[in-house]
Amino acid sequence: xxxxxxxxxxxxxxxxxxxxxxxxxxxxxxxxxxxxxxxxxxxxxxxxxxxxxxxxxxxxxxxxxxxxxxxxxxxxxxxxxxxxxxxxxxxxxxxxxxxxxxxxxxxxxxxxxxxxxxxxxxxxxxxxxxxxxxxxxxxxxxxxxxxxxxxxxxxxxxxxxxxxxxxxxxxxxxxxxxxxxxxxxxxxxxxxxxxxxxxxxxxxxxxxxxxxxxxxxxxxxxxxxxxxxxxxxxxxxxxxxxxxxxxxxxxxxxxxxxxxxxxxxxxxxxxxxxxxxxxxxxxxxxxxxxxxxxxxxxxxxxxxxxxxxxxxxxxxxxxxxxxxxxxxxxxxxxxxxxxxxxxxxxxxxxxxxxxxxxxxxxxxxxxxxxxxxxxxxxxxxxxxxxxxxxxxxxxxxxxxxxxxxxxxxxxxxxxxxxxxxxxxxxxxxxxxxxxxxxxxxxxxxxxxxxxxxxxxxxxxxxxxxxxxxxxxxxxxxxxxxxxxxxxxxxxxxxxxxxxxxxxxxxxxxxxxxxxxxxxxxxxxxxxxxxxxxxxxxxxxxxxxxxxxxxxxxxxxxxxxxxxxxxxxxxxxxxxxxxxxxxxxxxxxxxxxxxxxxxxxxxxxxxxxxxxxxxxxxxxxxxxxxxxxxxxxxxxxxxxxxxxxxxxxxxxxxxxxxxxxxxxxxxxxxxxxxxxxxxxxxxxxxxxxxxxxxxxxxxxxxxxxxxxxxxxxxxxxxxxxxxxxxxxxxxxxxxxxxxxxxxxxxxxxxxxxxxxxxxxxxxxxxxxxxxxxxxxxxxxxxxxxxxxxxxxxxxxxxxxxxxxxxxxxxxxxxxxxxxxxxxxxxxxxxxxxxxxxxxxxxxxxxxxxxxxxxxxxxxxxxxxxxxxxxxxxxxxxxxxxxxxxxxxxxxxxxxxxxxxxxxxxxxxxxxxxxxxxxxxxxxxxxxxxxxxxxxxxxxx
Numbered sequence: 001x002x003x004x005x006x007x008x009x010x011x012x013x014x015x016x017x018x019x020x021x022x023x024x025x026x027x028x029x030x031x032x033x034x035x036x037x038x039x040x041x042x043x044x045x046x047x048x049x050x051x052x053x054x055x056x057x058x059x060x061x062x063x064x065x066x067x068x069x070x071x072x073x074x075x076x077x078x079x080x081x082x083x084x085x086x087x088x089x090x091x092x093x094x095x096x097x098x099x100x101x102x103x104x105x106x107x108x109x110x111x112x113x114x115x116x117x118x119x120x121x122x123x124x125x126x127x128x129x130x131x132x133x134x135x136x137x138x139x140x141x142x143x144x145x146x147x148x149x150x151x152x153x154x155x156x157x158x159x160x161x162x163x164x165x166x167x168x169x170x171x172x173x174x175x176x177x178x179x180x181x182x183x184x185x186x187x188x189x190x191x192x193x194x195x196x197x198x199x200x201x202x203x204x205x206x207x208x209x210x211x212x213x214x215x216x217x218x219x220x221x222x223x224x225x226x227x228x229x230x231x232x233x234x235x236x237x238x239x240x241x242x243x244x245x246x247x248x249x250x251x252x253x254x255x256x257x258x259x260x261x262x263x264x265x266x267x268x269x270x271x272x273x274x275x276x277x278x279x280x281x282x283x284x285x286x287x288x289x290x291x292x293x294x295x296x297x298x299x300x301x302x303x304x305x306x307x308x309x310x311x312x313x314x315x316x317x318x319x320x321x322x323x324x325x326x327x328x329x330x331x332x333x334x335x336x337x338x339x340x341x342x343x344x345x346x347x348x349x350x351x352x353x354x355x356x357x358x359x360x361x362x363x364x365x366x367x368x369x370x371x372x373x374x375x376x377x378x379x380x381x382x383x384x385x386x387x388x389x390x391x392x393x394x395x396x397x398x399x400x401x402x403x404x405x406x407x408x409x410x411x412x413x414x415x416x417x418x419x420x421x422x423x424x425x426x427x428x429x430x431x432x433x434x435x436x437x438x439x440x441x442x443x444x445x446x447x448x449x450x451x452x453x454x455x456x457x458x459x460x461x462x463x464x465x466x467x468x469x470x471x472x473x474x475x476x477x478x479x480x481x482x483x484x485x486x487x488x489x490x491x492x493x494x495x496x497x498x499x500x501x502x503x504x505x506x507x508x509x510x511x512x513x514x515x516x517x518x519x520x521x522x523x524x525x526x527x528x529x530x531x532x533x534x535x536x537x538x539x540x541x542x543x544x545x546x547x548x549x550x551x552x553x554x555x556x557x558x559x560x561x562x563x564x565x566x567x568x569x570x571x572x573x574x575x576x577x578x579x580x581x582x583x584x585x586x587x588x589x590x591x592x593x594x595x596x597x598x599x600x601x602x603x604x605x606x607x608x609x610x611x612x613x614x615x616x617x618x619x620x621x622x623x624x625x626x627x628x629x630x631x632x633x634x635x636x637x638x639x640x641x642x643x644x645x646x647x648x649x650x651x652x653x654x655x656x657x658x659x660x661x662x663x664x665x666x667x668x669x670x671x672x673x674x675x676x677x678x679x680x681x682x683x684x685x686x687x688x689x690x691x692x693x694x695x696x697x698x699x700x701x702x703x704x705x706x707x708x709x710x711x712x713x714x715x716x717x718x719x720x721x722x723x724x725x726x727x728x729x730x731x732x733x734x735x736x737x738x739x740x741x742x743x744x745x746x747x748x749x750x751x752x753x754x755x756x757x758x759x760x761x762x763x764x765x766x767x768x769x770x771x772x773x774x775x776x777x778x779x780x781x782x783x784x785x786x787x788x789x790x791x792x793x794x795x796x797x798x799x800x801x802x803x804x805x806x807x808x809x810x811x812x813x814x815x816x817x818x819x820x821x822x823x824x825x826x827x828x829x830x831x832x833x834x835x836x837x838x839x840x841x842x843x844x845x846x847x848x849x850x851x852x853x854x855x856x857x858x859x860x861x862x863x864x865x866x867x868x869x870x871x872x873x874x875x876x877x878x879x880x881x882x883x884x885x886x887x888x889x890x891x892x893x894x895x896x897x898x899x900x901x902x903x904x905x906x907x908x909x910x911x912x913x914x915x916x917x918x919x920x921x922x923x924x925x926x927x928x929x930x931x932x933x934x935x936x937x938x939x
Contacts, residue, residue: 013345015343023070023342027338048335055744076741079696104126105120106124133147141401143182150171150172166199171191171215173189194229214236216233224272242266264284276289280332320388326346365384501819524538524540525565534555554587560575568849573586582604583603612655624679628652634679644680645683649669655699673690676688689731697713702727722758754800764793768786770782808837836877843870
């Protein structure tokens with residue numbers, strides 16, 4: 001008898017395709033975590049990126065489509081590094097993520113061409129610090145296992161409830177693995193032990209063994225449906241080693257193999273149908289393939305695959321997605337710095353187009369064997385297996401109950417009111433309040449309506465602008481609620497001729513309370529990274545490429561904390577420094593021609609570093625500043641003296657803002673409070689209310705003629721939120737809340753009073769959110785946002801006079817990138833652009849002229865700006881445009897539906913023929929022809 005066994009897969013060959021078949025536009029992250037950094041379902045690929053501090057995942061389709069091009073989208077999922085993630089084995093578009101921000105989130109991802117969600121469907125908080133691992137159950141729908149610190153936790157994700165906490169670990173857990181039948185779970189730990197748990201029977205390990213002899217990162221996986229587990233890590237000699245144990249008797253390993261002394265963590269991937277094990281090390285340029293068998297030798301080397309670039313992560317494509325027509329048995333995705341490289345392992349066969357059943361045994365399908373409740377109560381069932389034969393393969397149709405496909409975003413709280421999908425139109429009309437609607441991906445919530453914003457049906461009336469609202473549209477508005485007249489806002493970057501380019505040495509680490517750069521109608525101030533707190537001042541009237549040589553700057557002397565232009569003197573710049581001083585600089589007429597180092601004056605009074613500095617909106621020469629000494633101080637530039645000190649803050653002051661009439665000052669701070677001061681009457685707050693729960697940062701601005709406060713911040717799960725407060729009832733909390741996305745940067749708001757539009761974006765973002773703010777519910781009406789291909793370092797808006805009203809520009813901003821400053825305009829699409837759109841451009845305040853002096857304001861006087869019209873000469877307001885009579889393009893339906901008798905139809909047909917032939921009395925052409933003589937017919 002031949003003692004050497006024959007294997008169908010001993011000649012399995014890896015193949016790397018041509019470079020044009022790789023997935024490009026990948027910016028892989030290199031942060032250390034216990035995850036594989038890339039995972040795949042049968043439809044999507046998710047991978048770690050370096051953007052958003054590691055809190056962003058890249059998403060790309062697994063199928064290259066008809067044109068062979070795949071676009072990479074981004075999922076902003078956590079406020080800190082994404083440590084691990086996993087696709088559901090039963091739902092291609094259900095993704096679970098975990099992060100160093102100590103949360104676990106479950107997402108319903110879109111199909112190709114749809115919008116990426118901005119909020120998760122489920123959020124779990126295991127506690128115990130950074131969450132390192134997350135893994136779906138192999139047989140039950142919605143069961144998750146996570147690890148954080150020394151505790152592994154089993155969850156029912158659909159119910160958002162914890163099922164078991166496995167605490168029997170001596171150090172940090174490094175990896176998790178479910179057995180294929182879902183009955184047991186294995187863990188590897190930094191204490192060098194390998195443990196087996198039965199979470200439904202007991203919370204302590206049922207088996208444990210001394211695993212690998214080194215506490216460096218290790219990984220554990222089950223060998224299919226057998227009782228063997230495999231652990232990959234390092235031995236005492238710091239060699240990378242793979243060992244296999246029998247979970248029933250873990251006294252010693254049943255097989256092992258040593259590879260090399262490379263320092264990269266080994267990631268094992270196992271295919272139970274073929275018994276093939278693929279090993280790749282982080283930072284390696286080689287992949288090892290072994291065959292795992294029940295008899296000795298347990299591990300047999302099959303092949304090695306040399307790759308072009310170092311490995312940043314590795315994933316195995318699900319078996320249901322392999323190409324059986326080319327005898328592909330395993331496909332691995334290698335994540336590199338710039339590409340995702342598919343590596344195909346195929347068995348060479350002569351007839352590659354036929355289905356080879358001996359290579360493809362039936363494999364577990366995509367329908368779960370049982371729900372989470374049944375599994376937790378003790379049920380054990382196997383996932384029904386399906387054939388990989390294309391002629392017999394069933395249609396994939398399962399959708400997980402964790403997040404139904406119809407929801408996509410955040411999971412609503414239980415409610416007795418039926419969802420909007422369940423309500424027919426007739427029933428909607430009878431409801432006292434209609435359910436809210438938004439075409440965006442943001443989720444809207446308010447204190448009184450946890451699952452959605454309730455809207456009252458309304459039909460806003462607007463002056464005619466060439467975009468008339470039909471009766472059917474008005475009926476739709478009655479059903480779905482109000483929408484913004486700016487909902488179709490068009491935003492674009494202006495031509496390169498208007499850009500300022502070749503910026504060098506920018507300071508990209510300004511404090512979170514600073515906007516990053518500031519602009520006025522004449523010039524822009526940009527902080528530089530060079531020593532001495534240098535600030536470049538660039539003239540907007542001189543766009544183009546900056547010289548390669550050094551440019552003149554303001555030498556502030558200390559690092560810049562914040563800075564602001566005087567609204568009434570475009571040459572005056574107030575700069576707050578980290579030395580607790582405010583230096584006021586005066587730029588020469590025509591701009592900086594040489595470096596200046598002597599300020600106009602220095603304001604000194606704070607005892608610690610200053611957060612922010614803001615000029616008064618009406619009174620000339622009044623400045624407010626906030627500091628680490630937890631005070632807000634008011635200054636009179638005329639005298640150079642401190643005139644008020646406001647108290648009442650218990651922690652860091654994130655932001656301050658003057659009211660439009662200049663009478664009040666609002667602040668938001670780290671002690672989770674929003675405060676309003678009347679600084680001329682009291683040094684203590686006159687009102688106080690609850691602020692954002694998160695402590696990462698916040699901003700605020702007055703809106704709707706100073707009757708409301710818009711606050712941006714973070715919730716307890718580090719998701720970015722926008723809140724709206726009524727100034728008269730601050731203590732009651734926010735009237736409405738909008739959830740945007742997950743990102744570490746604070747949203748910086750800008751408000752346009754003329755259109756009641758708020759623009760919000762953060763440093764490092766690629767998107768600017770646009771909302772129309774209304775005093776009536778739902779308060780936030782989302783408009784089309786601005787998106788850029790690369791992150792901006794800062795975003796600042798120009799005065800309203802800089803807008804081209806002939807092009808219906810209602811806002812204009814400057815976008816600071818790493819090397820340039822680019823103008824961005826926001827336009828409302830209108831048909832009758834030859835008319836002045838007076839519904840969008842009411843009279844605007846002349847805010848560049850002071851309404852009163854500093855001494856008058858301090859003595860108790862109030863004022864207001866005069867207003868001017870933005871209407872250009874020669875343009876007629878659209879409200880006065882002549883009304884055009886509607887022109888019927890087609891004959892009325894009665895013409896086509898009129899019944900005609902047979903005689904009428906005959907008469908019409910005859911008349912048409914006669915008209916076509918013309919006058920019947922005209923001679924026929926042949927009558928003018930000449931004949932021949934009779935004798936000419938003879939021969």
